[in-house]
Amino acid sequence: MPPVKLLIIDDEEDYASALVERLNLRRFDAAAVYNAKDALAAVETHRPGVILLDLFMPGMEAKDMIKTLKDAIPDVEIIIVSGHADPALDIIKSAFDYIIKPIEINDLIEKVNMAVSKQKGAV
Amino acid sequence: MxxxxxxxxxxxxxxxxxxxxxxxxxxxxxxxxxxxxxxxxxxxxxxxxxxxxxxxxxxxxxxxxxxxxxxxxxxxxxxxxxxRMDTALCSFSVNDCVKETLALLHRFTAQKRITIEGGYAPDITHVTGSPSTLQLLLFRAVMAVAEENAPIHIKTFNADNSIIIGITSGSPVDFMEDSDYFKPMRAITINGREINIIIPA
Missing domain, CATH: 1.20.58 (Methane Monooxygenase Hydroxylase; Chain G, domain 1)
Structure with missing residues (x-):
């Protein structure tokens, strides 16, 4: 089975690049971009199954970004990853799930696997 | 008022x-x-x-x-x-108070891609008052000028027996604070462009 393709969209480069390495060691095919503009190009080239999206990035409205990403890949699942600890935010309803930084990698992988299962119609 | x-x-x-x-x-x-x-x-x-x-x-x-x-x-x-809220009044450095407030607003300014350009006069004396109330006044002034992608210029200087914090972003602004809550400090807008927070020295 091919590895699950993940795209991390987060302006914290040191965080995102380390997370990419950690996920790839765990047999995912992860890539990262650090701004909204590069995200749109990466979605086309990387064709991720799951996107880990930072909720607050400079120059990006998360609501608009989620719509754009969903337009580009309709069945992509989006997990919001943020330091903003308010799960009551409306925007979260438009994503598959929400996880608060700092994350425990096994918790993240569990959510990613659930997102993949949903894509396959198992959830 | x-x-x-x-x-x-x-x-x-x-x-x-x-x-x-x-x-x-x-x-x-x-x-x-x-x-x-x-x-x-x-x-x-x-x-x-x-x-x-x-x-x-x-x-x-x-x-x-x-x-x-x-x-x-x-x-x-x-x-x-x-x-800064330990006592109602104390002696404090206006420059330090401004720098601290801006440091704590970093998340907000970074999110809006706002750069802060500060110019702090070195000869600003300590004042006696409520530094926390000054920080609230400064916060309100910064919010009044904050615009996505636009720099905010903040400077401190002495004028007319007062210490002034000048705040501009390049865009027109209409901001005033003369509430009793801030007395003896107040904030006015000069020429529709620059907010001045006035702190009697």
């Missing part, structure tokens, strides 16, 4: 706390992933195609060090911010 209450002051403190904790969570996330990656290199050493080079490891450790320093500086600013 404008109106400001303790409720507004509490809301300001809440805003600062939420910005601070958000920023700290980001710092911790970076440290967490980089330390985790170091651990992974040991845990997955048998499956790695090549062992990590010393330079790569050192780079990660330096990045963790830098992040810890940033977090520590932020914590120092918040600690100082909290202690």
């Amino acid at each position: 404008t109106n400001c209450s303790q409720q507004d002051h509490l809301a300001f403190i809440g805003k600062i706390l939420s910005l601070y904790t958000h920023e700290q969570k980001n710092h911790l996330a970076i440290i967490n992933e980089q330390a985790g990656f170091l651990g992974d290199m040991i845990e997955f050493s048998e499956t790695l195609s090549a062992l990590p080079e010393a330079g790569q490891l050192l780079s990660i450790i330096k990045s963790i060090d830098a992040q810890i320093k940033k977090s520590s500086d932020m914590a120092k600013s918040l600690n100082s911010f909290g202690h």
Whole structure:
């Protein structure tokens, strides 16, 4: 089975690049971009199954970004990853799930696997 | 006359706390992933195609060090911010008060891609008053001029037996604060462009 393709969209480069390495060691095919503009190009080239999206990035409205990403890949699942600890935010309803930084990698992988299962119609 | 209450002051403190904790969570996330990656290199050493080079490891450790320093500086600013409310009145440095407030607003300004350009007159004397109330007034003034992608210029200077904090963003602004809550400080707009917070020396 091919590895699950993940795209991390987060302006914290040191965080995102380390997370990419950690996920790839765990047999995912992860890539990262650090701004909204590069995200749109990466979605086309990387064709991720799951996107880990930072909720607050400079120059990006998360609501608009989620719509754009969903337009580009309709069945992509989006997990919001943020330091903003308010799960009551409306925007979260438009994503598959929400996880608060700092994350425990096994918790993240569990959510990613659930997102993949949903894509396959198992959830 | 404008109106400001303790409720507004509490809301300001809440805003600062939420910005601070958000920023700290980001710092911790970076440290967490980089330390985790170091651990992974040991845990997955048998499956790695090549062992990590010393330079790569050192780079990660330096990045963790830098992040810890940033977090520590932020914590120092918040600690100082909290202690400014220990007494109703005290002697304080206006320049330090301004710099601390702006440091604590970093998450907000970064999100809006706002750069802060500060010019602080070195001869500003200490004043006696409520530094926390000045920080609230400064916060309201910064919010009044804040625009996505636009720099904010902040300067301090002496004029007419007062210390002035001048705030501009290049765009027209209409801001005034003359509420009893801020007395003897107040804020006015000069020429529709620059907010002046006036602090009697």
